[in-house]
Amino acid sequence: MAGVRPSIENPVLYQEVNCMGTQNILEEMKLHQVQNLVMASSSSVYGNCKEVPFREDMVVDFAISPYAATKKANEVMTHVYHKLFGMHVMMLRFFTVYGPKQRPDLAINKFTRLMSQGKEIPMFGDGTTSRDxxxxxDIVDGIIKSCEYCQKNENVYEIVNLGNSSPISLKEMIQVIAKTLGVEPKIQQLPMQPGDVERTYADISKAKNMIGYEPKTTFEEGIKQFVDWYQNQNK
Ligand SMILES: NC(=O)c1ccc[n+]([C@@H]2O[C@H](COP(=O)([O-])OP(=O)(O)OC[C@H]3O[C@@H](n4cnc5c(N)ncnc54)[C@H](O)[C@@H]3O)[C@@H](O)[C@H]2O)c1
Known part of the structure; x- marks a missing residue:
């Protein structure tokens, strides 16, 4: 179960799907002698860490949503299977992935839909929160490189940030979408949502050095590709 806010409404479901689901996968891997696991963790494990950019060696014991806590639990449980059964594991901490076919519940998709219909956008907080x-x-490239790393190396257990290392504020994100759509955004400001972190910002030096990860897409270019996809869908 992806998504921060719904995890606050339904923490038991998140626990069942993310933790028990991962446990089942690990047990099946053991049974069928599958050695390599590349899995989605999340930048949300960093919670409201004050130090930026976020590095993989920071302490992440301070989750602020059930979703983030399940991802941290996954990182711990996969480590157990690595130690006990020698599985190779790469836990990839994704930072707000966007682009064509993005989940409809995520902000870029939602805002594009509302702006194209001339409707108001609900903006939680004052617009200064930011996301990487x-x-x-770029994420897919990082996943493929992680799979290759897992296959070519021995004794692998790695937690790796896959981000862009270039945070964009919420206000800026709205402006770029509006400009790409050629509209003037109508903003309805609302209070910050519980569970939402203030910012995410990845240090990607580990991914660069270890797997040769090199994100290439600027935010303007990525939004253009998203908007092109969105408009083609709705022709
Ligand atoms: N999108 C992001 O910005 C982001 C950021 C950090 C981490 N992640 C993680 O990346 C992964 C993919 O996220 P996404 O944004 O592509 O979400 P998504 O909703 O597009 O994909 C999730 C997939 O999981 C499947 N699924 C859900 N419950 C299942 C179950 N019980 N059994 C089998 N399949 C099930 C869904 O059908 C769906 O195909 C998730 O683990 C998410 O937590 C995503």
Whole structure:
């Protein structure tokens, strides 16, 4: 179960799907002697860490949503299977992935839909929160490189940030979408949502050095590709 806010409404479901689901996968891997696991963790494990950019060696014991806590639990449980059964594991901490086919519940998709219909956008907080938006093609490239790393190396257990290392504020994100759509945004300001972190910002030096990860897509270019996809869908 992806998504921060719904996890606050339904923490038991998140626990069942994310933790028990992962446990089932690990047990099946053991049974069928599958050695390599590349899995989605999340930048949300960093919670409201004050120090930026976020590095993989920071302490992440301070989750602020059930979703984030399940991802941290996954990182711990996969480590157990690595130690006990020698599985190779790469836990990839994704930073707000966007691009064509993005989940409809995520902000870029929702805002594009509302702005194209001339409707108001609900903006939680004052617009200064920021996210390290990472384009889908760059993430896919990082996933493929992680799979290759897992296959070519011994004794692998690695937690790796896959971000863009270039945070964008909420206000800026709205402006870029509006400009790409050629509209003037109508903003309805609302209070910050519980569970939402203030910012995410990845240090990606580990991914660069270890797997040769190099995100290439600027936010303007990524949004253009998203908007093109969105408009083609709705022709
Ligand atoms: N999108 C992001 O910005 C982001 C950021 C950090 C981490 N992640 C993680 O990346 C992964 C993919 O996220 P996404 O944004 O592509 O979400 P998504 O909703 O597009 O994909 C999730 C997939 O999981 C499947 N699924 C859900 N419950 C299942 C179950 N019980 N059994 C089998 N399949 C089930 C869904 O059908 C769906 O195909 C998730 O683990 C998410 O937590 C995503």
């Amino acid at each position: 938006y990472t384009f889908i093609d």
